[in-house]
Amino acid sequence: MHPLLLTALTRRGGVFTTADAVAVGHTRHGIAALVRGGRWRTVRYGVHTTDELWRQHAAAGRGHGLEAAAVLARLGRSTTVLSHVTAARLHDLVLPGGVGHQVTATDPRRFRTGRDYRVLAAGLPSGDVETFPPLPVTTLRRTLLDVGREWDVTDAVIALDDALADGRITVEELTAGVLTQAHWVGVGALAGAVRLARVGAHSPLETRARLGLLAGGLPEPVLQAAVLRDERLVAVLDLWFPGTPAFGEVDGRVKWTDPWRGRSPSEVGWDEKRRHDELVDLGLVGTRIAAADLGPGLTAKAERIRSLLAAPLELPAGVRIVPWRAGLRREPRSRPWSTPFLERSLGVV
Structure with missing residues (x-):
């Protein structure tokens, strides 16, 4: 792979755009041929990855990370942050059965929906955002609060209990977070879930x-x-x-x-x-x-x-x-998205 295209792929979290490929000398017909030949995979219209990288992510159950990276690459907005169930997947929270694979993001200035993704308009204080290099993601606390307002209370408590058992967050931090969302839709259900959450449930x-x-x-x-x-x-x-x-x-x-x-x-x-x-x-x-x-x-x-x-x-x-x-658990259950995983994957490009 061309070094500059590899740089773009790394910068975008495992994907690159058609424009990235054209910039290093590929033609659109050449890109189509590489996709038909199986060397590249189209993750989303105008966004691609390599077949090897795709297979590694799929085998590790991390394909949603590539889907999310592709949505961010397609939107091209620095203010858009992966959130809700997508952030829950990247943080490796316990998900309810039947959760779809729609990519969800939040942008403080824009609401948008498209094929298999949605961007919600909501405030994003700097303390609510972190980076799973290179992907911007809501923090664990903000993610738990966001899904807690949307999910069934039992499903939310399961996710909260799991994070508490790993020592990743405390009940006090969750309670303080609820107070910051006092007037948000669904905060009543969220508050109920946090009141029911306990440290010590290991499944x-x-x-x-x-x-x-x-x-x-x-x-x-x-x-x-x-x-x-x-x-x-x-x-x-x-x-x-x-x-x-x-x-x-x-x-x-x-x-x-x-x-x-x-x-x-x-x-x-x-x-x-x-x-x-x-x-x-x-x-x-x-x-x-x-x-x-x-x-x-x-x-x-x-x-x-x-x-x-x-x-x-x-x-x-x-x-x-x-x-x-x-x-607390003797060994943490969760295995969040990590830079070392992506770096190991890029070694096969």
């Missing part, structure tokens, strides 16, 4: 289970509660109702279908049994919640926990229950 299933139990009238549980016996970690409970022996464990399939630490599913099952037996020996009683239990099925689980709330908590000597790691 969408855990968030849904917690919200379902709260809706069923149960008190607020402690999330990620560590049971220590003579300072030895016995278990970290997903949900524990303080002052009672009642706890809840949220079971997803991944624990069994893709065990960590190199264990087999049978070893996972045995470890879980031994763990549960020790919890029972310590006087704790719980219930397991799976995805199939959500909805009407959660009523029985809630009643089971409710029946345990009046029981006294009598722990043996040397046993205590404390919050674990302040509710």
Whole structure:
């Protein structure tokens, strides 16, 4: 690739325009031939990338980044910033099911819609914008606030909980952000989602289970509660109702279908049994919640926990229950868009 065209491709985030290619000597007929021959890919009318770069992004699940870069290249406005669900993808937030691939951006001075993109007119203080080199994107907080005003409350809480569990943001920062959007459309739903968000839900299933139990009238549980016996970690409970022996464990399939630490599913099952037996020996009683239990099925689980709330908590000597790691994950789940990824991709051009 011509060095100047490579420079343009890098500057635009993995894409280049027809004008960029013509400027280094390609003709329009030559560009069309390269596209037909499969060496280049047209991302959007007048905006292209290389086939290798396209394949690398697709394989990594980052094709939306090229689509977004192409929209910015096509619009050609320095004030346009990627936002809402597009920024959510680049920040690697947990997205609701069925979210489309429309590119969304915000511009303080212009509203526009087109094929598979929309540009919203809204204020963009400098503190709400960052760069995923070279793409301008709304910050994590602004992105969470923007999608929180548009998404269903449960979907918004799932995204908020996930970001909180990674330690990427705090409830205080989110609350302060809500106050800056006091008169914006959808701020009521956003405020409700922020009030429901907690540090300690490590999966969408855990968030849904917690919200379902709260809706069923149960008190607020402690999330990620560590049971220590003579300072030895016995278990970290997903949900524990303080002052009672009642706890809840949220079971997803991944624990069994893709065990960590190199264990087999049978070893996972045995470890879980031994763990549960020790919890029972310590006087704790719980219930397991799976995805199939959500909805009407959660009523029985809630009643089971409710029946345990009046029981006294009598722990043996040397046993205590404390919050674990302040509710944070051991390893972050999110993998935001990064410059190193783009640089590695450009190495194949």
